[in-house]
């Protein structure tokens with residue numbers, strides 16, 4: 106039989122890239138001979154993160170449509186036509202058996218071109234609402250794997266399969282013994298470690314919160330792994346002069362970061378939430394209020410309603426953060442409860458179920 110050939114496309118932010126990498130890893134695990142190619146958007150995060158994960162990637166000249174009127178939007182039709190043309194060329198050369206899209210504008214032209222060529226296609230939607238690209242693609246694709254109930258609002262119900270979000274393999278089994286992780290981040294083993302995550306791009310408001318509370322964290326006798334995001338790193342990196350603060354622009358070893366953490370403060374992007382469920386540690390969610398349909402707040406609420414995490418509103422941080430944090434840090438019983446409950450919400454088989462669906466598509 107000829108080698109299996111798969112194209113994965115998605116990107117713009119980590120939320121679309123890491124699910125694609127998790128799916129690619131599972132395909133490779135099942136078919137070590139498979140040829141895998143990624144297609145992303147030029148100058149976006151995927152152009153570094155995908156090769157770092159061991160896969161090759163081609164970049165299209167494409168960017169998202171802004172929800173408001175901008176100059177950038179004017180060049181969009183030209184970018185779209187040029188990317189569709191390039192996508193057709195890529196498909197002609199690579200001849201994939203299947204094309205998988207994980208959302209973000211990067212995946213639009215390629216999946217559209219694959220539909221035009223009658224190549225089987227599957228998309229994966231991470232959020233509780235449909236992204237613009239996935240909505241645009243829904244009619245032409247064969248299968249739509251989702252992570253939330255009620256997605257019939259956006260997609261044809263006959264194509265929907267409820268799988269959950271793919272989580273990278275190395276995050277499915279976090280080391281319970283955190284010695285290696287503590288050493289990796291040059292932390293002190295006798296102190297509690299707080300992991301601060303702002304999503305793949307970093308979060309300005311969370312960074313400012315940490316900055317305001319440097320002394321408070323010292324008084325609480327905790328140490329921090331603080332992921333600022335690339336955009337904000339220069340502004341905050343000097344805080345690493347404090348012995349209890351480790352500043353990183355991006356964490357390449359999320360398995361170690363999760364293993365080191367006793368408590369996690371995080372944005373509530375869909376991928377982060379899915380990972381945090383699998384990891385099963387106490388979490389304080391501070392969702393971004395600036396995303397489409399306020400979906401991060403919905404994500405955070407769906408967890409906190411089950412007594413599985415704490416949800417803090419960004420606008421209430423001044424009044425509520427210190428008390429909430431100090432209260433949780435003292436209360437080991439509550440931490441235990443949150444850990445047990447969040448684990449119950451994990452979907453560790455998501456990647457396997459998606460790859461099963463991909464195999465079915467190819468066979469059909």
Ligand SMILES: CC(=O)N[C@H]1[C@@H](OP(=O)(O)OP(=O)(O)OC[C@H]2O[C@@H](n3ccc(=O)[nH]c3=O)[C@H](O)[C@@H]2O)O[C@H](CO)[C@@H](O)[C@@H]1O
Pocket residue numbers: 118119120121123231232302303304305306332354355356357359373374375376377378380393396401
């Ligand atoms: C501001 C914004 O538009 N956010 C959206 C974006 O979030 P964002 O890109 O932040 O994505 P997620 O929270 O879904 O996932 C972040 C991913 O990046 C990884 N990671 C993060 C930080 C780091 O230092 N190292 C690292 O590897 C995480 O392990 C995770 O796999 O896509 C998500 C999925 O569509 C949406 O739900 C979010 O609302």
